[in-house]
Amino acid sequence: MQDYFVDLHIHLGRTASGKPVKITASNQLTLEAVLEEARFKKGLDVVGVIDCQVPEVLISLRNSIATGELEELVDGGVRMGDITLILGAEIEIYDENCQGLIHALCYIKTVEKMVEFSNWLSKRMKNVTLSTQRVYANAVDIQHEVHRLDGLFIPAHVFTPFKSLYGKGVKKSLSEVFDPELIDAIELGLSADTSMAGRLSELAGYAFLSNSDAHSVGKIAREYQKVRMMEPSFEELRLALKEVDGRKVVANYGLSPQLGKYYTTVCEKCFTPLLQGKDICTNCDYTKFVKGVSDRIEELADNEDPLRHRPPYIHQVPLDFIPGIGPKTLSKLRGVFGTEMGILHEANYDELVEVLGEKVASLIVAARSGKLAFKAGGGGRFGKVSDE
CATH class of the missing domain: 1.10.150 (DNA polymerase; domain 1)
Structure with a gap:
């Protein structure tokens, strides 16, 4: 058993031919650049690239495996030297239960199964060549498809005010949207940590992940985790999320939540923090606010003490x-x-x-x-x- 540094939420800005993938991501953020940065500069052992459903990316992976530049592991994942790539797709969900947009991370074991998932998405998505696109399907149906392909389904940055599970305040429980049995872990996001998320009893059964959500090369590994596994592969990651036979997330490393973009409630116009008991900005008299993660968790919390022992969450400043x-x-x-x-x-x-x-x-x-x-x-x- 060995401990590995893992960051499972990294975007692509461009394909190898220069076509856009994540519009808001850096043009320098290609698959090759991600693997090089993670391997030689960041010191990661496992990376999850969550735009692998893009057909050109899949063609590139197929070609690199055929030439021997990359090796597809028997237990899932693609190996380059001493770093493992986990194939993922970030999707946007909206259905009659959501009352808003929710992002989710879908990880698929092999290139060929990701090709199958990409084809499934292309029939329910306007543009499969771009990142984080809306999937016109019921949330639970999407979960079933991911698990039919032997994949992992993880709600992304679940507390951020926009495009997340707990979002702007409408959703009170994950069971309003998802099948709880088909969720494999929970991604916390940059403005929350274990002590905050642990106050929601319905999350007690899931491993917590702290990932970078990198939109540029330099942001890779601003958050990550140390994971104990027999080897850095897809199946070992699955077992670690379920804490099977000593495999587990050993520690989370992430921003102090106060450094996150959405920690505190602020005025939508001038960004002045909302004072307790006030409903108007004390600086500009504006009455609209972006609710902070800390306040949203206060609304949702149903216990003061976590219901399970968690690995340490180490507040790390990039x-x-x-x-x-x-x-x-x-x-x-x-x-x-x-x-x-x-x-x-x-x-x-x-x-x-x-x-x-x-x-x-x-x-x-x-x-x-x-x-x-x-x-x-x-x-x-x-x-x-x-x-x-």
């Missing part, structure tokens, strides 16, 4: 959030310590001081111990680290 670390400094750090996992987890204070100086090195060490101060994010704006 290096590019830390004042004093820009692209040149980050490149210098990688030159000394190798990958970002090495910088975040292994480099000691004295080693960091030699490269960064005492002030910035102290911020990294403080981030590890949860001692940094933040200005909370909200309304689509990330929080910030205070360097005072």
Whole structure:
């Protein structure tokens, strides 16, 4: 048994030929760039690319397997060197039960089964070549199709105000939309952590995932998990989510929720935080607000103490959030310590001081111990680290 670093929510901006996939993602975010960044710079062992339903991506994977550049594993997943690619598709769901849009992550074991899923989606989706498109089918029917293909179904960033399971406040329970038995895990999103999500008793039966939702190369592994498995494959990941025979999520690594874009409730117009007991912005008198994840969870919570023991959720500040670390400094750090996992987890204070100086090195060490101060994010704006 071995522990592996895993990030299961990474987008593609373009195909190899330059065609758009995720419109809001970086043009540099190709499948090749994802694997290179994850393998050599981030230090990940497993990546989930959630735009693999795109036909050109599937053709590229087929060709690379045929030439031996990539290897398809017997237990699922595609191997390049020492990194495993898990094939995924992020979809958008709307049906009569949803009262809004919900994003979900569908992971498929093999390239050929993903081809089958892509064909199924193309009959229920206006443009299968683009990321996160609306599927015109009942949510439970989609779950059944994913499981018919021996896949995994995971609701995405479940607390964010827009396009999520618990969304804007209409949905009170996952059973209003999904078959609970056909959910394999829950993705928390950047503005929530285990202690917050654990207050919903209906989530007690699911593993929690913390993924980056990367729209650019640099954002890969801003959130991830350490997963204990026999090997980095699709089937081992499935067993780890069910905690079978010692396999499990060992730890989640993610932003302090205050750094997320939707942690606190803010004015829709000027982003001023809503004061308790007020229904109007104290700065501009506007009356519309974007509800924060922290307030939404307060509405939904039905217990104070989690109903099951959870692995530790380690609040980690991505290096590019830390004042004093820009692209040149980050490149210098990688030159000394190798990958970002090495910088975040292994480099000691004295080693960091030699490269960064005492002030910035102290911020990294403080981030590890949860001692940094933040200005909370909200309304689509990330929080910030205070360097005072």
